[in-house]
Amino acid sequence: MSTDQKQLKRMRRHRRVRAKIYGTKKRPRLCVFRSYKYIYAQLIDDDDGHTLVSANTAGVSSKNKKLTKTQVSYETGKLLAERAKKKKITSVVFDRGGYKYHGRVKAVADGAREGGLRF
Secondary structure (H helix, E strand, O other): OOHHHHHHHHHHHHHHHHOOOOOOOOOOEEEEEEOOOOEEEEEEEOOOOEEEEEEEOHHHHOOOOOOOHHHHHHHHHHHHHHHHHHOOOOEOEEEOOOOOOOOHHHHHHHHHHHHOOEO
8 A cells, every 4th residue: 555545544534533523722622643753743722723732742852862753752742731731721632633543642642641631
């Protein structure tokens, strides 16, 4: 299966999930995007179409060089939760972005839970 086909299938899964998941200002959507090298997570208010809080591996990987991608993803989730707490956000809806809830995506979710977010 080529990369284009995999990407197309992921986008279809994401569209299907997004039909059911919706973020509000009170309970935003935690959206995860996973590239080959990095991971990005953001809290989105779908009512207004605004990103409330975001975090990515750039904020984490510069501090520690000897972490695996999964460990960096976990730290990214904790960083996102820390930033969300500053904006008084405690509860979110998790959007895995069409990826399996496994590996780096699961690590972001675990890090966010550890940081104090509920979903």
